[in-house]
Amino acid sequence: MTAVIQVSGLVKRYGDHVAVRGVSFEVAQGEIFALLGRNGAGKTTTMEVLAGFQRPDAGTVRVLGLDPVADRERVRRGVGVMLQEAGFFPDLTVAATVDSWRDFVPAARPRDEALELAGLTGKARTRVRQLSGGEKRRLDLALALLGRPDLLFLDEPTTGMDPEARRNTWEVVRGLARRGTSVLLTTHYLDEAQRLADSMAIMDRGGIVARGGMAETLASRTGRVAFELPAGVEPAELPIPVTALDGRTAICRVADLDTAARDLMAWAAARGVRPRGLEVRQATLEDLFLDLAAGDAGPAADEADGVDKTDDKEVA
Numbered sequence: 001m002t003a004v005i006q007v008s009g010l011v012k013r014y015g016d017h018v019a020v021r022g023v024s025f026e027v028a029q030g031e032i033f034a035l036l037g038r039n040g041a042g043k044t045t046t047m048e049v050l051a052g053f054q055r056p057d058a059g060t061v062r063v064l065g066l067d068p069v070a071d072r073e074r075v076r077r078g079v080g081v082m083l084q085e086a087g088f089f090p091d092l093t094v095a096a097t098v099d100s101w102r103d104f105v106p107a108a109r110p111r112d113e114a115l116e117l118a119g120l121t122g123k124a125r126t127r128v129r130q131l132s133g134g135e136k137r138r139l140d141l142a143l144a145l146l147g148r149p150d151l152l153f154l155d156e157p158t159t160g161m162d163p164e165a166r167r168n169t170w171e172v173v174r175g176l177a178r179r180g181t182s183v184l185l186t187t188h189y190l191d192e193a194q195r196l197a198d199s200m201a202i203m204d205r206g207g208i209v210a211r212g213g214m215a216e217t218l219a220s221r222t223g224r225v226a227f228e229l230p231a232g233v234e235p236a237e238l239p240i241p242v243t244a245l246d247g248r249t250a251i252c253r254v255a256d257l258d259t260a261a262r263d264l265m266a267w268a269a270a271r272g273v274r275p276r277g278l279e280v281r282q283a284t285l286e287d288l289f290l291d292l293a294a295g296d297a298g299p300a301a302d303e304a305d306g307v308d309k310t311d312d313k314e315v316a
């Protein structure tokens, strides 16, 4: 595995406030990696250090094998960055904005290609101030793609986009990854992270509380069977243990979904009742988040490296 990002024991402070407390992770070439966590968890700070905008206070960071501070220029050439706050000139058109950026990017993509990739072809003549929030994010994406980067940093790339634009953006990102571009993504949309990312790390208060391959991590978590309790049936009578009740909806967390669903249907047939609204599904990223919030990091192994060993756990 060639790692395009290597972070080891990264610490970043703002005055007395420790924003990132000893995090370690790697991103492989061609991988889409999601950095997740609540507001203020330290995701943007981590990304800014990786992009060379901030200097680490401790730990080592390598991006495309280089030090993003010492080798700033070389790192910049290989990396496309889409951070949260874009500084556009509101009176320029979209086309003029892209053209003005192209002047600073060696071997830049043609303007129309960048606009097409970001789904902005029809907006080339529109002034930036007339763009919607989601369209501005697409313009950010177009600019991040100008230099044909080997590695893309996307900080909440789909915020403000409508569902169709989000899906289009996912397709663009997937297409880039298929052609070998590596992507570090932050997002508050857990469905987005689950669909898009190959691997992830969840940050909380500056540390990593869970990380691993997306599919393996979710497959290793307990699945969920939910249904409406049939009239006259008490939870204790059911063949599978009920973990939570939401009104009359019974929620069962089970390791073996197939067996649980079969047992439930066999019991219901024998009892002559129907579990309405039956939903059987694997764990989602949202389930994992809720478990973490409740203090359960799942099947975890202590991290060997990093400053903050106590709360950095591998989950897959």
Ligand SMILES: Nc1ncnc2c1ncn2[C@@H]1O[C@H](COP(=O)(O)OP(=O)(O)OP(=O)(O)O)[C@@H](O)[C@H]1O
Pocket (backbone or CB within 6 Å): 014, 017, 019, 037, 038, 039, 040, 041, 042, 043, 044, 045, 046
């Ligand atoms: N320039 C700064 N000066 C002082 N404190 C800062 C600065 N930037 C961030 N912080 C603090 O560092 C912590 C981590 O912030 P960061 O922006 O990295 O979080 P985040 O996970 O990206 O959050 P969000 O999801 O809200 O974007 C927060 O407590 C934030 O208030």
